[in-house]
Amino acid sequence: MSTQALHGLTCPRCGGTVPVPEGQRLVICPYCDLRSVVSGEGGVRRYQVPLRVEREAAEKAFRAFLSSSPSIASGVTREAQLSEIFLVYLPFWSAWGKGVAWAFGQQRVGSGDNARYEPRERRATAELIWTQVACDVGEFGVQRIELKGCPLEPFDPEALHRKGMVFEPVGSPQQALQEAQQSFENHIQGKVSLSRTAQVFTRILNPRLGLVYYPIWVVRYLHKQRAYQVVIDGYHGNVLYGKAPGNLLMRALTLVGGMAFGAFLAVDVPALIVSLSGDEDILGLALIALGIGLALMFGGYQRFRHGEHYEYHRLKGEPSALLELGENTDLSQFVKALREWNE
Structure with a gap:
């Protein structure tokens, strides 16, 4: 039996590398003395x-x-x-x-x-x-x-x-x-x-x-x-x-664009829809436009707030x-x- 140690096992307790002599099933961690049984072909390849x-x-x-x-x-x-x-x-x-x-x-x-x-x-x-x-x-x-x-x-x-x-x-x-x-x-x-x-x-x-x-x-x-x-x-x-x-100009453009376009969708578009029709299906579209507008405004603010660094x-x-x-x-x-x- 060869006594040459293989590299490849990690101690489940301390994470240290455990040498495994070829053919040996019971090994001891040199760092924490944990005894382990080797299964498979010399552990993880x-x-x-x-x-x-x-x-x-x-x-x-x-x-x-x-x-x-x-x-x-x-x-x-x-x-x-x-x-x-x-x-x-x-x-x-x-x-x-x-x-x-x-x-x-x-x-x-x-x-x-x-x-x-x-x-x-x-x-x-x-x-x-x-x-x-x-x-x-x-x-x-x-x-x-x-x-x-x-x-x-x-x-x-x-x-x-x-x-x-x-x-x-x-x-x-x-x-x-x-x-x-x-x-x-x-x-x-x-x-x-x-x-x-x-x-x-x-x-x-x-x-x-x-x-x-x-x-x-x-x-x-x-x-x-x-x-x-x-x-x-x-x-x-x-x-x-x-x-x-981050790019300061890009942050400012994102904030201004998100707020402007978001406000348009959240305020102007629902007001226009409601003024044109009182149908319940149309009112649902107004609520959808409101939600999208608010999301754009929040997204523009978040990009400005966290845009100091690009990751x-x-x-x-x-x-x-x-x-x-x-x-x-x-x-x-x-x-x-x-x-x-x-x-």
Whole structure:
């Protein structure tokens, strides 16, 4: 039996990295002495995405971001002072699997007096990928990544530490897998949704969990003695997160435009509608115009109030499943997927 330790397990109590000698099932955390039983093939598999974007390209993407939106102050591009740029590798829980769904119910067709519900049956299969950051790095503003098209290489911690800063994962792999499976089920069920669903059947085939270390460039700069940050994807070269000073003129235009147009819809349009007709349906339109006008006024105020800084998130929101194959799948393909699951 080999005594060489594998990298890949995270202690569920303290989050430290636990070395696992090949073939050993019972391991002890070197930090908190927690004893754990290893299941599967050496724990969670670890991978790394290669770095394709060098420092010069990352700086170029950063400069392009400063002029990418009219909501960013116009003088930032020439006034920004680059303070530091460095490479980090962030760990992401990543799950792969195939989703299968079959729904029975009714779908609403037509409108108005011609509306009716017709029986429907929908099937769908999808190749699914789910990612979620595996450590607390809120200051970087990155919660998930896109692994579509990214090659996965064997994890080499020494090589990554020579290139940049490497963060270690925290949290439970089992919890990450549960969240991934729930996301898979929600995604595949959404592909077969009907107006009235009587029954829905879902299966997630061969879900697999891994830990992927992803390269990102962190660029920090100063503008009028205030610090800002931009995060660049180290493989694709896209801006994942960025913060910049807001455009004062754009904030003022948003406030004035929102208040003026909102007041017109909230006051003038309902008054005109009421003066022309007393019909109840027309009064409903007046209430709709009032609601839209008030929403525009509130939105203009919010944009002015919070527009001092411009903040960009490329992948904002909950982790999602990717690589859809589409809905209304051919029956033979659907049955083939079910046979794979039964095997």
